[in-house]
Protein backbone atom coordinates (compact mmCIF):
# COMPACT_ATOMS: atom_id res chain seq x y z
CA UNK A 1 0.00 0.00 0.00
CA UNK A 2 2.83 2.38 0.90
CA UNK A 3 4.46 1.96 -2.49
CA UNK A 4 1.15 2.37 -4.23
CA UNK A 5 0.40 5.79 -2.73
CA UNK A 6 4.00 6.91 -3.28
CA UNK A 7 3.77 6.22 -6.99
CA UNK A 8 0.34 7.87 -7.25
CA UNK A 9 1.79 10.99 -5.62
CA UNK A 10 4.64 11.24 -8.08
CA UNK A 11 2.62 10.73 -11.26
CA UNK A 12 2.24 14.46 -11.97
CA UNK A 13 5.97 15.04 -12.00
CA UNK A 14 6.99 12.35 -14.45
CA UNK A 15 6.64 12.34 -18.22
CA UNK A 16 4.76 9.42 -19.73
CA UNK A 17 6.71 7.46 -22.32
CA UNK A 18 4.90 5.43 -24.94
CA UNK A 19 6.51 2.42 -26.61
CA UNK A 20 4.25 1.36 -29.51
CA UNK A 21 6.37 -1.70 -30.34
CA UNK A 22 5.94 -3.29 -26.92
CA UNK A 23 2.39 -1.95 -26.50
CA UNK A 24 3.53 -0.29 -23.29
CA UNK A 25 3.11 3.01 -21.48
CA UNK A 26 5.68 3.80 -18.80
CA UNK A 27 4.11 6.06 -16.22
CA UNK A 28 6.29 6.88 -13.18
CA UNK A 29 7.92 3.66 -12.02
CA UNK A 30 5.09 1.38 -13.20
CA UNK A 31 4.43 0.06 -16.71
CA UNK A 32 0.95 -0.08 -18.25
CA UNK A 33 -0.53 -1.35 -21.50
CA UNK A 34 -0.84 0.99 -24.45
CA UNK A 35 -4.06 -0.35 -26.01
CA UNK A 36 -6.06 2.83 -26.56
CA UNK A 37 -9.55 1.39 -26.39
CA UNK A 38 -8.95 -0.94 -23.42
CA UNK A 39 -10.01 0.10 -19.90
CA UNK A 40 -7.68 -2.33 -18.09
CA UNK A 41 -6.00 -0.21 -15.45
CA UNK A 42 -3.61 -2.49 -13.54
CA UNK A 43 0.11 -2.41 -14.39
CA UNK A 44 1.90 -5.00 -16.54
CA UNK A 45 5.40 -4.86 -15.03
CA UNK A 46 7.46 -7.36 -13.07
CA UNK A 47 5.89 -6.48 -9.72
CA UNK A 48 2.44 -7.09 -11.20
CA UNK A 49 3.58 -10.43 -12.63
CA UNK A 50 4.64 -11.44 -9.09
CA UNK A 51 1.21 -10.42 -7.77
CA UNK A 52 -0.48 -12.41 -10.56
CA UNK A 53 1.66 -15.45 -9.74
CA UNK A 54 0.53 -15.27 -6.09
CA UNK A 55 -3.08 -14.83 -7.24
CA UNK A 56 -2.70 -17.80 -9.60
CA UNK A 57 -1.60 -20.16 -6.82
CA UNK A 58 -4.24 -18.78 -4.42
CA UNK A 59 -6.95 -19.43 -7.01
CA UNK A 60 -5.57 -22.90 -7.80
CA UNK A 61 -5.75 -23.77 -4.08
CA UNK A 62 -9.27 -22.38 -3.75
CA UNK A 63 -10.62 -24.47 -6.68
CA UNK A 64 -8.35 -27.53 -6.23
CA UNK A 65 -6.68 -26.97 -9.63
CA UNK A 66 -6.73 -24.66 -12.65
CA UNK A 67 -9.52 -26.52 -14.40
CA UNK A 68 -13.01 -27.36 -13.16
CA UNK A 69 -13.92 -31.08 -12.68
CA UNK A 70 -16.35 -31.16 -15.60
CA UNK A 71 -13.57 -30.03 -17.95
CA UNK A 72 -11.04 -32.56 -16.56
CA UNK A 73 -13.68 -35.30 -16.96
CA UNK A 74 -14.60 -34.35 -20.53
CA UNK A 75 -11.35 -33.48 -22.26
CA UNK A 76 -8.30 -35.72 -22.67
CA UNK A 77 -5.48 -33.50 -21.41
CA UNK A 78 -3.02 -36.43 -21.35
CA UNK A 79 -3.51 -37.11 -25.07
CA UNK A 80 -2.67 -33.51 -25.90
CA UNK A 81 -5.30 -30.99 -26.90
CA UNK A 82 -5.24 -27.41 -28.13
CA UNK A 83 -5.64 -24.84 -25.37
CA UNK A 84 -6.06 -21.08 -25.18
CA UNK A 85 -4.59 -20.58 -21.69
CA UNK A 86 -1.35 -21.36 -19.87
CA UNK A 87 -1.14 -24.57 -17.78
CA UNK A 88 1.93 -26.18 -19.28
CA UNK A 89 3.21 -27.56 -15.98
CA UNK A 90 -0.04 -29.46 -15.39
CA UNK A 91 -0.50 -30.91 -18.89
CA UNK A 92 2.78 -30.90 -20.85
CA UNK A 93 1.40 -32.86 -23.84
CA UNK A 94 -0.96 -30.08 -24.88
CA UNK A 95 -0.42 -27.22 -27.32
CA UNK A 96 -0.90 -23.81 -25.69
CA UNK A 97 -1.78 -20.36 -26.95
CA UNK A 98 -1.84 -17.15 -24.96
CA UNK A 99 -3.43 -13.90 -26.08
CA UNK A 100 -3.22 -10.51 -24.39
CA UNK A 101 -2.98 -6.79 -25.14
CA UNK A 102 0.57 -6.94 -23.73
CA UNK A 103 3.21 -9.63 -24.05
CA UNK A 104 3.95 -10.75 -20.51
CA UNK A 105 5.35 -14.14 -21.49
CA UNK A 106 8.49 -15.30 -19.75
CA UNK A 107 11.42 -14.49 -22.08
CA UNK A 108 13.91 -16.60 -20.11
CA UNK A 109 12.08 -19.92 -20.37
CA UNK A 110 11.64 -20.95 -23.99
CA UNK A 111 8.59 -23.20 -24.12
CA UNK A 112 8.17 -24.85 -27.49
CA UNK A 113 4.49 -25.80 -27.20
CA UNK A 114 3.42 -22.25 -26.29
CA UNK A 115 2.60 -19.47 -28.77
CA UNK A 116 1.74 -15.91 -27.76
CA UNK A 117 -0.30 -13.59 -29.96
CA UNK A 118 -1.19 -9.97 -29.36
CA UNK A 119 -4.95 -9.51 -29.41
CA UNK A 120 -7.86 -7.67 -27.86
CA UNK A 121 -10.77 -9.97 -27.02
CA UNK A 122 -13.23 -7.12 -27.68
CA UNK A 123 -11.86 -6.33 -31.13
CA UNK A 124 -11.55 -10.01 -32.10
CA UNK A 125 -9.15 -12.79 -31.19
CA UNK A 126 -6.44 -13.57 -33.78
CA UNK A 127 -7.62 -17.17 -34.24
CA UNK A 128 -9.77 -19.10 -36.69
CA UNK A 129 -13.24 -20.35 -35.71
CA UNK A 130 -13.35 -23.61 -33.68
CA UNK A 131 -9.60 -23.68 -33.09
CA UNK A 132 -9.38 -24.83 -29.46
CA UNK A 133 -10.53 -27.82 -27.39
CA UNK A 134 -10.35 -25.66 -24.27
CA UNK A 135 -10.45 -21.90 -23.76
CA UNK A 136 -9.94 -20.21 -20.39
CA UNK A 137 -10.37 -16.50 -19.69
CA UNK A 138 -9.68 -15.27 -16.17
CA UNK A 139 -9.78 -12.10 -14.06
CA UNK A 140 -11.18 -9.55 -16.49
CA UNK A 141 -13.46 -7.76 -13.99
CA UNK A 142 -11.14 -4.73 -14.06
CA UNK A 143 -10.49 -5.08 -17.80
CA UNK A 144 -13.80 -4.89 -19.66
CA UNK A 145 -16.59 -2.32 -19.79
CA UNK A 146 -20.06 -3.62 -18.92
CA UNK A 147 -21.17 -3.62 -22.57
CA UNK A 148 -17.98 -5.39 -23.72
CA UNK A 149 -18.69 -8.61 -21.81
CA UNK A 150 -21.27 -10.04 -24.29
CA UNK A 151 -18.90 -9.22 -27.17
CA UNK A 152 -15.95 -10.92 -25.44
CA UNK A 153 -18.01 -14.01 -24.53
CA UNK A 154 -19.27 -14.37 -28.12
CA UNK A 155 -15.65 -14.16 -29.30
CA UNK A 156 -14.49 -16.84 -26.84
CA UNK A 157 -17.31 -19.16 -27.95
CA UNK A 158 -16.35 -18.60 -31.60
CA UNK A 159 -12.87 -20.07 -31.10
CA UNK A 160 -13.98 -23.18 -29.13
CA UNK A 161 -14.41 -26.39 -31.17
CA UNK A 162 -17.86 -28.00 -31.18
CA UNK A 163 -17.77 -30.30 -28.12
CA UNK A 164 -14.96 -28.24 -26.61
CA UNK A 165 -15.03 -26.47 -23.26
CA UNK A 166 -14.87 -22.85 -22.14
CA UNK A 167 -14.05 -21.80 -18.58
CA UNK A 168 -14.45 -18.22 -17.37
CA UNK A 169 -13.02 -17.60 -13.91
CA UNK A 170 -13.89 -14.26 -12.41
CA UNK A 171 -13.37 -12.43 -9.14
CA UNK A 172 -16.44 -11.16 -7.30
CA UNK A 173 -15.03 -8.24 -5.30
CA UNK A 174 -17.65 -7.91 -2.55
CA UNK A 175 -17.01 -5.65 0.43
CA UNK A 176 -16.34 -7.38 3.76
CA UNK A 177 -18.72 -6.54 6.63
CA UNK A 178 -16.04 -4.84 8.71
CA UNK A 179 -15.67 -1.39 7.14
CA UNK A 180 -12.59 -0.66 9.29
CA UNK A 181 -10.55 -3.43 7.65
CA UNK A 182 -7.84 -2.72 5.11
CA UNK A 183 -9.49 -5.20 2.71
CA UNK A 184 -12.68 -3.10 2.83
CA UNK A 185 -10.76 0.08 1.93
CA UNK A 186 -8.79 -1.66 -0.81
CA UNK A 187 -11.83 -3.38 -2.37
CA UNK A 188 -13.90 -0.20 -2.12
CA UNK A 189 -11.17 1.81 -3.85
CA UNK A 190 -10.70 -0.78 -6.61
CA UNK A 191 -14.44 -1.00 -7.18
CA UNK A 192 -14.87 2.79 -7.32
CA UNK A 193 -12.16 3.03 -9.99
CA UNK A 194 -13.76 0.19 -11.95
CA UNK A 195 -17.22 1.80 -11.81
CA UNK A 196 -15.76 5.15 -12.94
CA UNK A 197 -14.40 3.32 -16.00
CA UNK A 198 -17.78 1.79 -16.86
CA UNK A 199 -16.78 -1.70 -15.69
CA UNK A 200 -19.16 -4.17 -14.08
CA UNK A 201 -17.94 -5.25 -10.64
CA UNK A 202 -20.78 -7.81 -10.37
CA UNK A 203 -19.94 -9.59 -13.63
CA UNK A 204 -19.07 -12.87 -11.84
CA UNK A 205 -22.71 -13.21 -10.82
CA UNK A 206 -23.94 -12.57 -14.39
CA UNK A 207 -21.67 -14.94 -16.33
CA UNK A 208 -24.01 -17.91 -16.23
CA UNK A 209 -26.90 -15.99 -17.79
CA UNK A 210 -24.63 -14.33 -20.37
CA UNK A 211 -23.34 -17.77 -21.43
CA UNK A 212 -26.78 -19.38 -21.37
CA UNK A 213 -28.03 -16.76 -23.85
CA UNK A 214 -26.11 -18.67 -26.57
CA UNK A 215 -28.08 -21.57 -28.13
CA UNK A 216 -24.88 -23.54 -28.83
CA UNK A 217 -23.66 -23.35 -25.21
CA UNK A 218 -24.64 -25.57 -22.28
CA UNK A 219 -23.49 -24.49 -18.82
CA UNK A 220 -22.29 -27.70 -17.16
CA UNK A 221 -20.66 -26.37 -14.01
CA UNK A 222 -20.83 -23.21 -11.98
CA UNK A 223 -18.67 -22.90 -8.86
CA UNK A 224 -18.58 -20.15 -6.26
CA UNK A 225 -15.69 -20.18 -3.77
CA UNK A 226 -15.17 -17.46 -1.18
CA UNK A 227 -12.02 -16.55 0.67
CA UNK A 228 -12.15 -14.15 3.62
CA UNK A 229 -9.07 -12.02 3.18
CA UNK A 230 -9.85 -9.83 6.22
CA UNK A 231 -9.01 -12.61 8.66
CA UNK A 232 -6.45 -15.43 8.77
CA UNK A 233 -6.49 -17.73 5.74
CA UNK A 234 -9.90 -19.42 5.97
CA UNK A 235 -11.32 -20.93 2.80
CA UNK A 236 -14.97 -21.90 2.37
CA UNK A 237 -17.09 -23.06 -0.55
Ligand SMILES: C[S@@+](CC[C@H](N)C(=O)[O-])C[C@H]1O[C@@H](n2cnc3c(N)ncnc32)[C@H](O)[C@@H]1O
Nearest residue numbers: 038040052100101102119120121122138139143
Ligand atom coordinates in the same frame (compact mmCIF):
# COMPACT_ATOMS: atom_id res chain seq x y z
C1 LIG B 1 -5.73 -9.59 -14.03
S1 LIG B 1 -4.78 -10.00 -15.44
C2 LIG B 1 -5.00 -11.77 -15.50
C3 LIG B 1 -3.86 -12.42 -16.22
C4 LIG B 1 -3.99 -13.95 -16.35
N1 LIG B 1 -5.15 -14.27 -17.18
C5 LIG B 1 -4.09 -14.64 -15.02
O1 LIG B 1 -5.11 -15.26 -14.76
O2 LIG B 1 -3.15 -14.55 -14.23
C6 LIG B 1 -5.77 -9.47 -16.79
C7 LIG B 1 -5.03 -9.56 -18.13
O3 LIG B 1 -5.96 -9.22 -19.16
C8 LIG B 1 -5.28 -8.46 -20.15
N2 LIG B 1 -6.32 -7.69 -20.87
C9 LIG B 1 -6.99 -6.60 -20.42
N3 LIG B 1 -7.89 -6.19 -21.33
C10 LIG B 1 -7.78 -7.04 -22.39
C11 LIG B 1 -8.44 -7.15 -23.64
N4 LIG B 1 -9.40 -6.28 -23.99
N5 LIG B 1 -8.10 -8.14 -24.48
C12 LIG B 1 -7.12 -9.02 -24.13
N6 LIG B 1 -6.44 -8.99 -22.96
C13 LIG B 1 -6.77 -8.00 -22.10
C14 LIG B 1 -4.31 -7.61 -19.33
O4 LIG B 1 -3.26 -7.11 -20.10
C15 LIG B 1 -3.86 -8.61 -18.26
O5 LIG B 1 -2.72 -9.32 -18.67
